[in-house]
């Protein structure tokens with residue numbers, strides 16, 4: 001039983017939130033690829049060999065961040081609303097067991113370091129695209145998304161460095177997406193941080209990953225549902241980040257993560273992920289999660305979402321992000337979100 005999966009099921013049903021944004025998304029013409037998906041279903045995408053399967057993700061159906069991972073064609077229905085480890089895992093066959101944060105969808109309560117509400121002129125979101133580095137085409141397409149999107153790049157990957165450079169040239173913010181051990185023993189790829197490493201090995205591995213990617217401002221965890229529960233390695237992470245003057249975003253792949261708390265203890269600027277957009281890579285599921293992100297921002301002032309360079313996610317965000325302005329929502333880099341949350345925490349403490 002993975003801790004991730006023992007999380008309580010999301011209690012809220014489909015958001016009741018309906019507004020012009022919803023309608024706009026619904027009316028907006030979809031790219032051809034999305035039409036094909038809608039008409040013919042995900043199996044066609046699989047048959048076509050959609051390249052979007054690349055990267056893995058922590059939460060959700062965690063997959064190794066390698067190209068050519070088969071599409072989980074069964075995953076066309078919404079994620080289970082109750083903790084159900086067996087169903088999540090079976091959906092992944094024949095791919096390795098997901099890191100399963102099927103529950104991560106359920107981990108949407110207030111982040112440990114998030115003030116209960118922040119008063120801003122406009123609701124503000126941060127959107128991080130993880131798993132940049134293996135797929136050049138989808139990475140570049142993600143970087144072309146409009147606005148202040150933050151990109152988390154996997155270390156020592158075929159295209160990580162050049163995509164980080166491209167993102168920087170496009171005025172985007174870049175983070176290291178540091179692979180950390182997970183409950184399901186999923187492959188982590190190069191730069192893996194595990195509890196088996198000595199402190200010296202651990203610190204050297206993390207430092208080498210940081211040094212491998214240009215223009216970094218922060219770090220978040222790739223997978224990590226095992227490691228982020230452990231204080232000692234998280235202390236090592238934060239000691240290194242302090243030295244390098246980098247912020248930390250807890251991807252929050254386990255409800256037992258101590259990463260955010262340890263970061264604060266080291267005075268590392270930090271925030272925590274609230275919503276994973278694409279645990280299930282269909283338009284409707286991404287649409288539902290994205291709207292949850294907006295609803296949370298409208299209610300609490302701020303919200304932090306993480307997505308991936310999947311075809312369905314990019315198809316969706318290419319339409320949705322240009323509509324944020326008319327929806328009255330600001331999109332800011334992770335570093336800015338950290339400033340906002342820190343300022344709000346100070347204000348509320350006065």
Ligand SMILES: [Zn+2]
Nearest residue numbers: 056057058222
């Ligand atoms: Zn990841």
